[in-house]
Amino acid sequence: MHIPDGFLDAKTVAAASVLSAAAIGRALRGVKRTLTPRKVPLMGLASAFLFVAQMINFPVIGGTSGHLLGAVLAAVLLGPDEAVLVMTVVLAVQALLFADGGVLALGANLFNMAVVAPLAGYAIYRLASRLARTEAGRLAAVALAAWASTVLAAAACAGELAAAGAVAWPLAFPAMTVLHMAVGLGEAVITVLVLAAVAKARPDLLPGFAARGREEGARPVADVLVYGGLVTAGAAIFVLPFASKLPDGLEAVAARLGFASRAAARPVLPAPLADYRVPGIGSLPLAAALAALVGAALVFGLAFLVARRRLARARSAVPAEPRAAEPR
Amino acid sequence: MKHERVDRLSRGESPVHRLSPGLKTAAAFAFILAVTLIPFRVGAVFAAAGALLVLAIAAGRVPAAYLLKRLLLLEPVIAAVAGLALFQPGGAARFAAMAVKSTLCVGAVLALSATTPAAGILAFFRALRVPSILTSMAALTVRYVHVLGDELRRMRRARRSRTFRGGKARAWRSAAAAAGHLFVRSTERAERIYRAMAARGWR
Numbered sequence: 001m002h003i004p005d006g007f008l009d010a011k012t013v014a015a016a017s018v019l020s021a022a023a024i025g026r027a028l029r030g031v032k033r034t035l036t037p038r039k040v041p042l043m044g045l046a047s048a049f050l051f052v053a054q055m056i057n058f059p060v061i062g063g064t065s066g067h068l069l070g071a072v073l074a075a076v077l078l079g080p081d082e083a084v085l086v087m088t089v090v091l092a093v094q095a096l097l098f099a100d101g102g103v104l105a106l107g108a109n110l111f112n113m114a115v116v117a118p119l120a121g122y123a124i125y126r127l128a129s130r131l132a133r134t135e136a137g138r139l140a141a142v143a144l145a146a147w148a149s150t151v152l153a154a155a156a157c158a159g160e161l162a163a164a165g166a167v168a169w170p171l172a173f174p175a176m177t178v179l180h181m182a183v184g185l186g187e188a189v190i191t192v193l194v195l196a197a198v199a200k201a202r203p204d205l206l207p208g209f210a211a212r213g214r215e216e217g218a219r220p221v222a223d224v225l226v227y228g229g230l231v232t233a234g235a236a237i238f239v240l241p242f243a244s245k246l247p248d249g250l251e252a253v254a255a256r257l258g259f260a261s262r263a264a265a266r267p268v269l270p271a272p273l274a275d276y277r278v279p280g281i282g283s284l285p286l287a288a289a290l291a292a293l294v295g296a297a298l299v300f301g302l303a304f305l306v307a308r309r310r311l312a313r314a315r316s317a318v319p320a321e322p323r324a325a326e327p328r
Numbered sequence: 329m330k331h332e333r334v335d336r337l338s339r340g341e342s343p344v345h346r347l348s349p350g351l352k353t354a355a356a357f358a359f360i361l362a363v364t365l366i367p368f369r370v371g372a373v374f375a376a377a378g379a380l381l382v383l384a385i386a387a388g389r390v391p392a393a394y395l396l397k398r399l400l401l402l403e404p405v406i407a408a409v410a411g412l413a414l415f416q417p418g419g420a421a422r423f424a425a426m427a428v429k430s431t432l433c434v435g436a437v438l439a440l441s442a443t444t445p446a447a448g449i450l451a452f453f454r455a456l457r458v459p460s461i462l463t464s465m466a467a468l469t470v471r472y473v474h475v476l477g478d479e480l481r482r483m484r485r486a487r488r489s490r491t492f493r494g495g496k497a498r499a500w501r502s503a504a505a506a507a508g509h510l511f512v513r514s515t516e517r518a519e520r521i522y523r524a525m526a527a528r529g530w531r
Contacts, residue, residue, distance in 0.1 A: 002405065003409070004402070004405065004406050004409070004430040004433065004434060005360055005363070005364055005429065005430055005433030005434070006363065006364055006425075006426055006428075006429025006430035006431075006432070006433055007409060007410075007426055007429075007430060008364075010364075010365055013364075024462075028459055028461060028462075031461065032461075035461070037522070037526070037530070038519075038522050040461060040464050040465070040468075040522075041468060041518040041519075041521045041522045041525065042515060042518040042519075042522070043461070043465050044464060044465040044466075044467070044468025044469055044472070044518070045468060045472055045476075045514040045515065045517055045518035045521070046511075046514065046515075046518075047465050047466070047468070047469040048468065048469045048471075048472040048473045048475075048476050048514065049476055049510060049511050049514040051469060051473045051476075052473060052476045052477045052480055052510065053507050053510070053511075055477070056503055056504075056507060058500070077511065085461065085462065085465065086465070088462065089462060089465045089466050089469055090469070092462075092466060093466055093469050093470060093473075095437070096437065096440075096441065096449055097334060097441045097446060097449075097470070098334070098398075098437075098441070099398065099402060099433075099434045099437035099438050099441070100402065102360070102364075102430070102433055103356075103357065103360050103433065103437060104360055104361060104364050104433075161409070161412075166409075166413060166422070166426060167409070167412045167413050171412055171415055172412060175412055189500065189504075190500070190503075190504050190507070193500065193501055193504030193505070193508070194504045194507045194508045194511070195508070196504075196508070197504060197505040197507070197508025197509060198508045198511055198512060200508075201508065201509060201512050202512050202515075205511075205512065205515060
C-alpha cells in the first residue's frame with residue numbers, strides 16, 4: 001500500500017500532506033499533554049518494534065503475501081495519539097532510508113496509514129468493544145478494527161490514485177479494497193494474537209484491554225471532532241467525487257430509498273429483498289463497498305465466536321478455583 | 329540483518345560521502361520534486377535526470393549489486409500499481425510515465441541513503457524545525473531496529489531449537505507470540521535506555 005513517488009500529482013500530494021500535517025500536529029499536542037521524558041524512548045522503541053513487526057509476512061490468496069500494518073496494534077498498545085506518531089516515524093524512516101514508499105508521496109502514505117488506519121481503527125475498536133463488553137467481544141473488536149483499518153487505508157489509497165489520475169476509480173477502488181479485505185484477515189489474526197500474547201505476559205502494559213470492565217477515560221470531545229473532521233475531509237476530497245459520479249450508484253440508492261419509504265407508508269408490507277434489485281450491483285465499486293460491509297459483519301461475528309470458544313476452553317483447562325485453604 | 333548494509337554503505341568514503349548531508353538531502357528532494365512534477369512528455373529532462381542519477385551513484389561508489397537488489401525488491405510494487413493503469417484507455421503511456429518516474433525517485437532515495445548516514449539526514453530535518461519528539465523517535469528507531477530484529481530472530485531460533493514444529497496454525501501463533509514478547513522486551517529496553525540517557529544528562 002506504500003505509494004511510490006511519481007504516481008500522484010501535485011494537488012493530491014498537497015491535499016493529503018495538509019491533512020496529515022494537521023492530524024500529526026494534533027497528535028503531537030495530545031501526546032505532549034501527558035509527555036514525560038520517560039515516554040520518548042518508549043515511543044522510539046515502539047516505532048522500532050513496529051518496524052520489525054511489519055516484516056512478519058503472511059500469505060494472501062493468489063501467491064501474493066501481505067505484511068502487518070500495525071496501526072490498530074499500536075493504537076491499542078499505546079493510544080491513538082501515540083499510534084499516529086509511531087506510524088508517522090515508521091513510514092518516514094521507510095521512505096527516506098529504504099525507498100519503501102515515496103518521499104513526496106509520504107504525505108499521502110501518512111494520511112492512509114498513519115492517520116486513517118490508526119484513528120478510524122481505534123474509533124471502530126472503541127465502538128465495537130462497547131457492543132460486547134466481554135473479553136471475547138473486546139478481542140473481536142480488535143479483529144474488526146484491524147481488518148477495517150487495512151480496508152479503509154486501501155480505499156483512501158485508491159481514492160488518492162484516482163484523484164491524481166493515475167488509475168481510474170472504477171478500477172482502483174475494487175482492486176485495492178478486495179485485495180486488502182484478504183490482507184486484512186491476516187492483519188486481524190496477527191493483531192489479536194500479539195495483543196493476547198502481551199496481555200498474557202504483561203497485563204499491566206494493557207490496562208484498558210486486559211482488565212475487564214476498566215474502561216479508558218473518554219477522549220476529549222475536541223480531539224474526536226478534529227480527528228473525525230480530518231478523516232472525513234479526506235474522504236470528501238479523495239472518495240466522494242467518485243462515489244457520487246457513479247452512473248447508477250448513489251442516485252439509484254437514493255431513488256430506491258425514497259421509493260421504499262413511500263412504500264412503507266402504505267399499509268402494504270414492503271417488498272421482500274428477493275425481488276428488490278440490489279442497486280448498483282452492476283458497478284464494481286459499489287459491489288466492493290457492499291462486500292466490505294458484509295465482510296465487516298462476518299469478521300466481527302467470526303472473531304467473536306472463535307474468541308469465545310477459545311476463552312472458554314482456556315478457562316476450562318485451568319483447574320477450578322482452589323478452595324480457600326484451611327489454616328493449619 | 330539486511331538493514332545493516334545501508335549503515336555500512338553510508339559510512340563509506342567517496343567524493344559524494346564527503347558532501348554535506350543537508351546539501352545531499354535537499355538535492356535529493358529537489359530531484360524527486362522535479363521528476364514528479366515535470367510532465368513526462370518532456371523526454372529530454374528524464375534522460376538528463378537518469379544520467380545525473382547514474383553519475384551520482386558512480387561518484388558515490390554505491391555497489392551496483394546492492395542497488396539492483398533493492399530495486400528488484402521494490403519494482404514489483406511499482407509494476408503492480410502502474411500495471412493497474414494498463415487496464416484503461418491510454419494506459420500504456422501512463423504506465424511508462426509512472427514506471428520511469430518512480431524508478432528514478434527510488435534510485436535517488438537509495439543513492440542518498442547509501443551515501444549519507446541516517447544521523448545526517450535527521451539533522452537536516454532538525455534544521456527544518458521538525459518537532460523534536462519526531463526526530464528523537466526516528467533516531468531511536470534507526471538505532472534500535474537492528475537490535476530488535478536480531479532479538480526477534482534469536483527468540484525464533486530458540487523456539488525452533490526447543491520445540492517440535494507444528495502445523496500452520498501453530499506457526500502463526502508462535503510468530504505472534506514472539507512479536508508480543510518482542511513488544512514487552514522493547515518496553516523494558518526503553519526503560520533501560522531512558523535511565524542511561526537520564527544518567528548522561530538528557531533533559
